[in-house]
Amino acid sequence: MTLHLYDTATRSERAFTPLVAGKVGIYLCGATVQSSPHVGHMRSAVALDVLQRWLERSGNDVTLVRNVTDIDDKILAKAAENNEEWWARALRYEREFSHAYTALGVKYPAAEPRATGHIQQMVQLIQRIVDNGHGYEHEGSVYFDVRSLPDYGSLTNQALDDLTPATDSPAEHKRDPRDFALWKARKDSEPETASWDSPWGPGRPAWHIECSAMAKRYLGDEFDIHGGGLDLRFPHHENELAQSRAAGDRFARLWMHSAWVTQSGAKMSKSLGNGLLVSEVLDQYHPAALRLALAGVHYRSMLEYADSTLDDATATWARLSGFVLRASDRVGAPTAEQVWVAELPEAFVTAMDDDLSVPRAFAHIHETVRAGNAALTSGDDEAARSALLSVRAMLDVLGLDPASVQWRDDSSTTGALVALDSLVRADIEARSDARANKDWAAADAIRDRLAAANIVIEDSADGARWSLAADD
RNA sequence: GGUGGAGUGGCCGAGAGGCGAGGCAGCGGCCUGCAAAGCCGUAUACGUGGGUUCGAAUCCCAUCUCCACCUCCA
Structure with missing residues (x-):
């Protein structure tokens, strides 16, 4: 049997065949670096890490791109709330995410592109969308015209007219209330550092466009797998797909979405504030x-x-x-x-x-x-x-080999542990002598004393071994 | 309203027409001086009601409950 993966777009398992034999390109939606990573965030990273390891183990050369969205409404809003620079906030949390990934043994991606480093690619992409008749400008902002793309909604099986129209943004200047922003005109309330020049005037990229632009830059017009959390299916991935198709790209061939970490049945979420850091x-x-x-x-x-x-x-x-x-x-x-x-x-x-x-x-x-x-x-x-x-x-x-470099306990080679080892070994010898003399009281006293110091003794046919008790 | 999911033994979790995945906890045993670790054994489990079938947790119909997305979210 060859690898079969569940494809969100077709809602079925499909045999996986890379575009180029032996090479697999994967784009994973990484973090929007607005706050500290919680356990749920790590799930999609670990899931795709296992996929990468399995593909590599099966003889493939994997290029995994995991982006960092370092400019968006939330980052700006939270930075303003906390009276700090948005870019300082973004970097701080980007680092926290990096530490978390590393701690869990998630392999480094081949590229980890930031949205702010790819404004030019986004502008070019938006221009192509507009040129192809799928986007339109209004007072310095550019919107995607969902009605212009017949198969909009195909990824998540949505019929446009059944969607609840967004109520959070004014829709009067949109051709359709479901149209979404590609480029946001600069607002006076936002810092100048969050503004870039564009053919439509100063502004910043809207959410979704960064992934379309960066996936194209690093993986090409068409690539094998796009992954992310379940909540990204709609609107994020649906809109990414629409943008790229509207620009003339084929985009992802297979979509993978990982499920939630829940607490008492409810999704762990930043907005609910129930995230376990x-x-x-x-x-x-x-x-x-x-x-x-x-x-x-x-x-x-x-x-x-x-x-x-x-x-x-x-x-x-x-x-x-x-x-x-x-x-x-x-x-x-x-x-x-x-x-x-x-x-x-x-x-x-x-x-x-x-x-x-x-x-x-x-x-x-x-x-x-x-x-x-x-x-x-x-x-x-x-x-x-x-x-x-x-x-x-x-x-x-699975990234869980206990003897791998990631997880091997090298602490026994540190000075303190070497010193401890010699002391414990002396105790173990004393206890061994006591046991040989059937002096159980003395033997148990030694074991109890070590146990009180969090040192566990295990006897075996090969002699006793010691270890520090597991943390819990 | 639309879309996509889920309900399995004390708990976590696989499976998807016919030998009760696996883990944790529990119980019994082996080993051990006693432990620890390990090994062996151990459960009238599949939301509810019907149906199909020789046989259903798995298929069909109905029904209840829960979750998610359609606003930011991994």
């Missing part, structure tokens, strides 16, 4: 646990975020990384190269090829971990080695 979550939990929680649910299913969600993910992470650690100690750690070329179990491949069915893929990972643990117990090193390689290869596809 990434920084808050990472204060309490290992970033791999957060990634695991986000990636572990199918990307098109709602992910209900409850108190137990991260606790569960933490336990799962401990189980996975614990196995990798124990197995590596016993049979040696495969190299990154060996992990990369290892053959993946068929059940795993089938699941991933079926619209990235990560939950099914995970079921197979757990089964392999169980087999690996059993092999460690029974002393079957060959089976343990095979399970270790397989588990790491599968987890690597």
Whole structure:
């Protein structure tokens, strides 16, 4: 079976074939950098990151472009509210998003274009739309003429007349109330730094146009996949598609949308103010646990975020990384190269090829971990080695290989940990002697004392090992 | 009103006509001096009412509830 992906435009799963064999161009709508990233924001990034890793693992060269929208109504409004420069605010939150992506092991995109760096491309695109008869100017602003494009609404199956007309903006100068802005004439209330020259006078780009312009610049007139959160389907993606088609571009061949993170069934949202900040979550939990929680649910299913969600993910992470650690100690750690070329179990491949069915893929990972643990117990090193390689290869596809550079615990090589290790080892030896003498009281006293210092002792046939207790 | 989704065991979550995915929690056991970790076993689950079928969580009809988008949102 080859990779099949669900396409929002056709509302069905389709076999995925890149425009150019072996090369995949992906555009992902990134952040509008107006405030701090919350858990929900990370979901589409992690979902597309898994897609990228799976495509690469399947032999493709992936070019993923994830934009930063650093100029829009909200950024200007919030900056004004807080008496700060809009561009300073935008950069501050752009950095927070970058940190969050990095913390979760999301690969760097090939390009991360900012809207403000592409005003020229947007102006050119708007000009083409106007020239083609799909846009019109009114007092320095330019609007998109939705009636002029027969298949407007095709992405989300909307009939123009059924849409509730927007009530938030004056419609008298629009040909149709659903017409949307391409270019906004400068307002005196807005800072001069948020204004650029254009054929229609000074102003700034409206929302939607930046993605059309930047996708074209980096990925061409036609590209493979466009992704984003579910809420972007309409109007954002519908309008992007309309703009690009109106300008004569073919645009995206397949549309992927990731679902919400919800709390008590309701969408996590900036405007609702119920967003769990990434920084808050990472204060309490290992970033791999957060990634695991986000990636572990199918990307098109709602992910209900409850108190137990991260606790569960933490336990799962401990189980996975614990196995990798124990197995590596016993049979040696495969190299990154060996992990990369290892053959993946068929059940795993089938699941991933079926619209990235990560939950099914995970079921197979757990089964392999169980087999690996059993092999460690029974002393079957060959089976343990095979399970270790397989588990790491599968987890690597999900960006969750515990022994990868991203997640490997290198702290044991720091001075403090080396010092601690020698102290704990002395205790472990003392306890071992006590146990040999059946002096259980002394042995337990040592273990209890270490436990009080958050150090966990685990006995095994190979001797005792210690670790710091997991954060929770 | 239009459009797109969802209702699965204590919880999280797959599946989509016939061997009860997987995880967490629980219970029983193995291992252990005791633990921890690990392993084995363990559940009259599929919103409701009808229907089709030898057989339905999966198909059909009806119905209830919830969510999202149509205003900014990943």
